[in-house]
Amino acid sequence: MPLCPCQVSPKLAFLTAPIAYSDCCQSYHEGISKAETAERLMRTRYSAFVLVKPEYIVKTTLPAQQSLLDMKAIEKWAKETNWAGLEIVEHTSKLGKRHAQVEFKAYYHEVDSSGEALKEKQQAHHERSTFVKVDENWYFLDPTVTINVTQKQPCICGSGEKFKRCCGMYL
Numbered sequence: 001m002p003l004c005p006c007q008v009s010p011k012l013a014f015l016t017a018p019i020a021y022s023d024c025c026q027s028y029h030e031g032i033s034k035a036e037t038a039e040r041l042m043r044t045r046y047s048a049f050v051l052v053k054p055e056y057i058v059k060t061t062l063p064a065q066q067s068l069l070d071m072k073a074i075e076k077w078a079k080e081t082n083w084a085g086l087e088i089v090e091h092t093s094k095l096g097k098r099h100a101q102v103e104f105k106a107y108y109h110e111v112d113s114s115g116e117a118l119k120e121k122q123q124a125h126h127e128r129s130t131f132v133k134v135d136e137n138w139y140f141l142d143p144t145v146t147i148n149v150t151q152k153q154p155c156i157c158g159s160g161e162k163f164k165r166c167c168g169m170y171l
């Protein structure tokens with residue numbers, strides 16, 4: 001039973017109850033379960049990067065941003081990264097009416113010119129991601145995707161609020 005990628009953390013050398021992929025992120029990747037919290041969505045997205053499932057990365061990004069994502073580039077980056085684990089630093093489960101944030105470290109190993117992982121060279125992407133809940137579904141708000149919307153226009157998430165009072169605060 002392979003361990004779920006999201007359960008691997010360099011900070012937890014010993015896991016008392018390691019969770020198998022089939023009991024963790026698999027049902028989310030297959031569309032059977034939907035993420036109950038932003039942290040769960042974050043974990044399943046990390047696992048999707050490790051397992052190279054770019055379609056899941058796109059599907060869990062805000063619908064208004066999905067067509068602007070480059071699925072091939074996501075796939076390439078996921079494949080070329082030598083992932084080494086995930087650490088959730090902080091989960092702010094409620095931020096205003098419909099947002100949440102997850103601060104995390106996604107670890108990876110640097111690779112040498114031949115593509116061999118340098119195990120002693122562990123690096124981390126340390127980020128704080130924002131998520132929005134729309135119609136009972138959590139979505140990742142991608143700050144790298146530019147959408148043409150003015151501050152006074154209705155928000156791209158479909159909440160009906162002005163952009164500046166909604167997702168605009170985090171993009």
Ligand code: ZN
Binds near residue numbers: 005025026043047
């Ligand atoms: Zn998992």
Ligand code: ZN
Binds near residue numbers: 157
């Ligand atoms: Zn919004």
